[in-house]
Amino acid sequence: MPEQLAYTIEVFLNGLMAGVLYALVALGFVLIYKASGIFNYAQGVMALFAAMTLVGIQNGQVPFAHLINAIFGTDVHKFGWTVHSFLAILLTVIVMIALAWAVQKFVFKHLVGQEPIILFMATIGLAYFLEGVADLMWGSELKALNVCAADGVCLPQGLNLWIDETTFNAFGYGFFIDNLDIVASIVAAILVIGLVMFAQYTKQGRAMRAVADDHQAALSVGVSLNFIWVLVWSLAGFVALVAGIMWGAKSGVQFSLSLIALKALPVLMLGGFTSIPGAIVGGLIIGVGEKLFEFLIGAPYLGGATENWFAYMLALLFLVFRPQGLFGEKIIERV
Amino acid sequence: MTYKLGTLAVAGLMAASPVMADLVFPSLSYRTGPYAAGGIPFADGYADYFTMLNERDGGIGGVKTSVPECETAYNTEKGVECYESLKDSGGLVYQPLSTGITYQLIPKTTADDIPMHTMGYGRTSAANGAVFTHTFNYPANYWNGASGAINYLLAENGGDLNGKKISLVYHNSAYGKEPIRTLQELSKKHGFEFTEVPVDHPGQEQKSQWLQIRRDKPDYVIMYGWGVMNQVAVQEAANIRFPMENFIGIWWSGSENDVLAAGAAADGYKALTFHGVGSDFPVFDDIQTYVVDKGLAAGAGDQIGTVLYNRGLYAAMLAAEAAKTAQEIHGTADITPAMMRDGMEGLKITEEKMTELGLPNFGPTFDVSCSNHGGTGLVGVTQWDATAKEWKLISDFAPTDMDVIGPLIEEDSAAYAAENNIEPSCG
Structure with missing residues (x-):
């Protein structure tokens, strides 16, 4: 196989993998927007909050330790135990459900019927509030994230040797695929299938779809809006936790983790704000598009670092022809 | 009657003596935002060193120091706001801790006659003090x-x-x-x-x-x-x-x-x-005794000896030594920012001084002058030991290629001088 073709295939495959990671972030946005029409600016911070909570619980960190020490003059930082990853994930999910309940109870319950821009601004406030709470609760320092099933059986990272050897034997060039990306792809597939099945085959899922279609009609048949919105924010919190784990495993858990939301915006523009498969397909197109552009044009002719702006340009290009995104619902408002 | 006369005499003396205000070293810190993990240890190291000087030596030249903090979140606009808000506090030297903030503050600090120290960052050609009169970037630049x-x-x-x-x-x-x-x-x-x-x-x-x-x-x-x-x-x-x-x-x-x-x-x-790593230096014993043990540490104390804590401590030490130099030059303990600038320009860091300060071989030796605000540019190399979870210095602080760097500094600073109608001068 010609060298350049092998490189292109490798870049294409890595673009797909990167796209899955973008889609993981975009999924959380879609869930909330689809059910409540709210564009959740805080989704990136939710990923940060979830990842920080997971690491804090795993390491037996005392939440709000700095605050407690400052008020009471104590010197407590750790409980002195560590928590198994699976239990820590479970406890983090409970925290995210509690957060969803609090968000609904104290913020959005009071904003029912408000303009979308007001709801959007409320999520901006929520993002800053949550970032501050995360700081107070777990501290600002960088934390290494290790999710392990047992001793030594942790999230894998680095070159997949089997793919490297197989492609080398077949094409004379070993492709680089990151093990973490493979795991992320499998997790994303399970997540999407799970979410679709939940929406299609469970009572709560059908109620969620009913609310998404028409709030008033859903209310009239006895669906509790409050419950559905707590459910949706909980699901978005769970998706945020998964995204936080995957991204946090690469870079450690730190405050810049919230910036992963920037990677989800072009995916949403392209895939549509209301489609779960759209988030996945959008992520893949953006991932492949930006990586191939960088490889074929950006790096050799434009000095490189084209991915950020190219992702948005690609999304805008799609918008010209399909404003609702690839899978978004076409909204026709009659006057 | 005697008591009343005595009281009056003390009151008269107090009225006649000048009130010594604190020597102010503002800290434009970033303890929040995406870069907080890097900003916190630096800010802690910077504050802890001055606390140690206050507790151990009674300040610098007998005058207490204070370190008012302003949160920039590593944001250029906020950094400029911090500078403006702290300007009237009598800040002796500003450490912007961001290249973006540095570029904004170069003309402002020059106009306000306040020195700025951009240690290992900022505008590299500021090493030419004949053009950048109030900006210093010793001991090394990019x-x-x-x-x-x-x-x-x-x-x-x-x-x-x-x-x-x-x-x-x-x-x-x-x-x-x-x-x-x-x-x-x-x-x-x-x-x-x-x-x-x-x-x-x-x-x-x-x-x-x-x-x-x-x-x-x-x-x-x-x-x-x-x-x-x-x-x-x-x-x-x-x-x-x-x-x-x-x-x-x-x-x-x-x-x-x-x-x-x-x-x-x-x-x-x-x-x-451009500085040492770890906490195996005598100064850290004093940090422990006079700062941590007294409950005066700026942070939780868990950053002491980390690379960025040491960098903050080193920046504070250089600022304190420049303040001492300014006090010697002008014969007063109560120095102004303009005097501080003179102190920075007259700063001499020798190995004897570093040893005296409890920091033997912690950093390069260098002199600052009007024409050279960048020091000698000596650079060392460290290596990460993942098992011990510590950085190790694996080389000496060695000279860099000034034959290449010197002309680049000249060229860039000359362009800045031309753009801003500055007449380079070291008179």
């Missing part, structure tokens, strides 16, 4: 860093880099682009092939860049990164199995934050430095 890396590689390769491939992975910003010109010049001089690999902010996704490095197979990679870009780059380098001992970061890519996330895979990664 170009010293680039040359230091190449000198180290020259030493590793028996003085010959001819035919070697060296890639620069850099933050695609004014900061990250700083070493390019120097490395291009050094590439011509030493015959190595130089390629540039930019990474867009914030640098959370670098797959393309590291696939490119995997294809290009450079012998060495130099990195000018910051924040999350560093952690991801170290992890991606480990992923493609790039030899860590051939990967060298600038000092802003060489803290514990940058390597801990990658775990054992980061073992052997190197970084440049």
Whole structure:
């Protein structure tokens, strides 16, 4: 196989993998927007909050330790135990459900019927509030994230040797695929299938779809809006936790983790704000598009670092022809 | 009656004596936001050193110090607001801790006659004090860093880099682009092939860049990164199995934050430095006794001895020594920012002084002068030991190639002088 073709295939495959990671972030946005029409600016911070909570619980960190020490003059930082990853994930999910309940109870319950821009601004406030709470609760320092099933059986990272050897034997060039990306792809597939099945085959899922279609009609048949919105924010919190784990495993858990939301915006523009498969397909197109552009044009002719702006340009290009995104619902408002 | 007369006499003396205000060293810190993990230890080190001086020595020259903090969140607009809001506090020297804030403050501090210290960052050509009268960037700058890396590689390769491939992975910003010109010049001089690999902010996704490095197979990679870009780059380098001992970061890519996330895979990664690492220096005993044990530490105390804490402490030590120099020059303990500028310009850091301060061999020795605000530009190399979880200094603080850097500083500062109608002067 010609060298350049092998490189292109490798870049294409890595673009797909990167796209899955973008889609993981975009999924959380879609869930909330689809059910409540709210564009959740805080989704990136939710990923940060979830990842920080997971690491804090795993390491037996005392939440709000700095605050407690400052008020009471104590010197407590750790409980002195560590928590198994699976239990820590479970406890983090409970925290995210509690957060969803609090968000609904104290913020959005009071904003029912408000303009979308007001709801959007409320999520901006929520993002800053949550970032501050995360700081107070777990501290600002960088934390290494290790999710392990047992001793030594942790999230894998680095070159997949089997793919490297197989492609080398077949094409004379070993492709680089990151093990973490493979795991992320499998997790994303399970997540999407799970979410679709939940929406299609469970009572709560059908109620969620009913609310998404028409709030008033859903209310009239006895669906509790409050419950559905707590459910949706909980699901978005769970998706945020998964995204936080995957991204946090690469870079450690730190405050810049919230910036992963920037990677989800072009995916949403392209895939549509209301489609779960759209988030996945959008992520893949953006991932492949930006990586191939960088490889074929950006790096050799434009000095490189084209991915950020190219992702948005690609999304805008799609918008010209399909404003609702690839899978978004076409909204026709009659006057 | 005697008591009343005595009281009156004391009151008269107090009224006649000048009131000694604190010596103010403002701290433009960033304890929040995406870069907080790097900002906190620096701010802690800076504050703790001055606390130690107050508790141990009663301040500097008998005058207490104070360190008012203003949160910039590493944001240029907020940094400028912080400067403006603290300006009236009588701040003696500002450390902006951001190249973006530095560029905004160069004209402001000059107009306000307040000195600014941009240690290892900012505008490199500010080393020319004849043009940048109020900006100091001793003991080393970005170009010293680039040359230091190449000198180290020259030493590793028996003085010959001819035919070697060296890639620069850099933050695609004014900061990250700083070493390019120097490395291009050094590439011509030493015959190595130089390629540039930019990474867009914030640098959370670098797959393309590291696939490119995997294809290009450079012998060495130099990195000018910051924040999350560093952690991801170290992890991606480990992923493609790039030899860590051939990967060298600038000092802003060489803290514990940058390597801990990658775990054992980061073992052997190197970084440049202009100060010592670890807490095995006598000054840390005093920090423990006079600051930590008294419950006066700026942070939780868990950052002491980390790379960025040490950098903050070192910056505070240099500021305190410049203040002492200013007090000696002007014969008063109650110095002004203008006097502080003179102190910075007259600063001499000798090994005797460093030993006296409890920091033997902690940093390079250097003199500052009107024409040279950048010091001698000596640079050392550190290496990460993932097992011990500590950085180790593996070289001396060695000279950098001033034959290449000097003309670049002259050229850039001359362009700035022409743009701003400045007549370079060291009268």
